[in-house]
Amino acid sequence: MRRDLPYALSSLALGGLLLGNAALAPDAAPVRVIDVALVLVMAAALAVCRRYPVVALIAVTAAMLALHLRVHSGVSAAFPVLGAVYLTAWRGHRSVAVLASLVFLGGFLARDISVAPAGRPGQQIVERSALLLGWFLAANVAGLVARQRRAYLEQVEQRAIEAERTREEMALRRAGEERLRIARDLHDSLTHSISVIKVQAGIGVHLARKHGEEPSATLLAIQEASSAAMRELRTTLDVLRSPADEDRVGLARVDELAERTRSVGVPVRVTVTGQPRDLPVEVDQAGYRVVQEALTNVARHAGPTTAHIDVEYAPAQLTVSVTDDGQASPARPTTPGVGLRGMRERVTGLGGVLHAAARDDRGFTVRATFPLDGPA
Numbered sequence: 434m435r436r437d438l439p440y441a442l443s444s445l446a447l448g449g450l451l452l453g454n455a456a457l458a459p460d461a462a463p464v465r466v467i468d469v470a471l472v473l474v475m476a477a478a479l480a481v482c483r484r485y486p487v488v489a490l491i492a493v494t495a496a497m498l499a500l501h502l503r504v505h506s507g508v509s510a511a512f513p514v515l516g517a518v519y520l521t522a523w524r525g526h527r528s529v530a531v532l533a534s535l536v537f538l539g540g541f542l543a544r545d546i547s548v549a550p551a552g553r554p555g556q557q558i559v560e561r562s563a564l565l566l567g568w569f570l571a572a573n574v575a576g577l578v579a580r581q582r583r584a585y586l587e588q589v590e591q592r593a594i595e596a597e598r599t600r601e602e603m604a605l606r607r608a609g610e611e612r613l614r615i616a617r618d619l620h621d622s623l624t625h626s627i628s629v630i631k632v633q634a635g636i637g638v639h640l641a642r643k644h645g646e647e648p649s650a651t652l653l654a655i656q657e658a659s660s661a662a663m664r665e666l667r668t669t670l671d672v673l674r675s676p677a678d679e680d681r682v683g684l685a686r687v688d689e690l691a692e693r694t695r696s697v698g699v700p701v702r703v704t705v706t707g708q709p710r711d712l713p714v715e716v717d718q719a720g721y722r723v724v725q726e727a728l729t730n731v732a733r734h735a736g737p738t739t740a741h742i743d744v745e746y747a748p749a750q751l752t753v754s755v756t757d758d759g760q761a762s763p764a765r766p767t768t769p770g771v772g773l774r775g776m777r778e779r780v781t782g783l784g785g786v787l788h789a790a791a792r793d794d795r796g797f798t799v800r801a802t803f804p805l806d807g808p809a
Contacts, residue, residue: 444479447513448472468504471496475513482517486524490517494533498540511537511565515572522576523583530576534569541565616670623666631659654696661693683717684709684744684753687724691742694728700739701728707746716803719779720744720753723787726772727755727799736760738796747805754800761797763790776801 475496482489493513501510514537522530545558634656641648668682691701712720724742731740738759745752773789776799780787785803792798 444476486521493517519572749806758796761791
């Protein structure tokens with residue numbers, strides 16, 4: 434309805450112009466009730482011409498032609514018809530617009546000829562008819578040009594959408610090819626190396642038991658760590674080859690990380706606060722990777738120590754932290770390595786904050802906070 438409001442206001446203004454011109458024109462007949470009704474019909478038709486252009490054009494043409502025949506209001510009666518002709522041509526009904534123009538021009542000319550004084554030249558009639566003919570020709574042409582311009586803009590917009598879709602498809606295809614290349618490289622390099630470590634550790638365990646000896650805890654930890662690394666590498670390769678794969682790691686497997694770290698001689702305590710709940714896949718996996726990398730750093734760099742994993746579920750955020758009481762101190766700043774940079778990229782990429790620094794007394798803290806109050 435709001436889009437029809439400008440048409441309704443314009444029709445009322447034209448109606449007032451017609452009635453005022455008919456009342457003031459010296460050669461016009463008196464305006465009667467039926468003439469006012471014709472003006473109101475014209476106004477109502479123009480008010481809905483956006484939705485019903487053909488019906489509105491027919492009604493406006495008939496009403497204005499009847500008004501001119503009755504009152505002889507002059508060229509002002511052509512103004513509403515010109516607007517309706519333009520709109521009808523713009524909406525694609527060119528034949529109807531041309532036919533209505535010819536009908537109105539023919540009726541207007543016939544009325545002028547019938548009331549012209551006998552024996553006087555028809556120069557005024559010719560001039561007025563030529564003027565109206567030019568106006569109606571311009572209205573038809575303008576409507577046609579406006580329609581073609583709109584069609585051109587729609588075509589340009591459609592081409593832009595198609596080009597954007599093509600670029601997205603190409604980007605997705607290139608990303609898929611890159612994932613496959615990375616998967617092949619990982620398979621050809623890491624899989625072989627980890628397999629060798631796993632086999633050698635298994636042989637060591639087998640030989641120790643064959644000689645009646647209990648395998649060392651370090652050898653068993655190497656065997657377990659290599660097996661876990663193989664499992665995670667296969668999972669990563671599957672994800673790279675098929676991003677929709679649902680077999681992903683998450684915070685539900687933090688106890689496995691803790692147990693694996695205990696097997697290499699580092700005591701680990703796990704604390705979960707808040708109500709565990711379903712997390713976005715990206716956040717769940719990133720939290721797991723933060724704990725994994727932090728525990729790896731504890732085992733490699735902290736020396737004799739104990740570690741504490743704390744997972745805190747809050748309504749609006751998830752906090753994951755790993756704290757140790759190892760050798761790190763503020764007096765010896767830690768140089769960020771690839772692991773810490775990777776953790777920071779994971780966390781900040783999901784809108785979170787990562788804090789990784791030495792504790793005031795002794796040890797190191799890694800704390801990651803992920804927002805949960807919006808889409809990742």
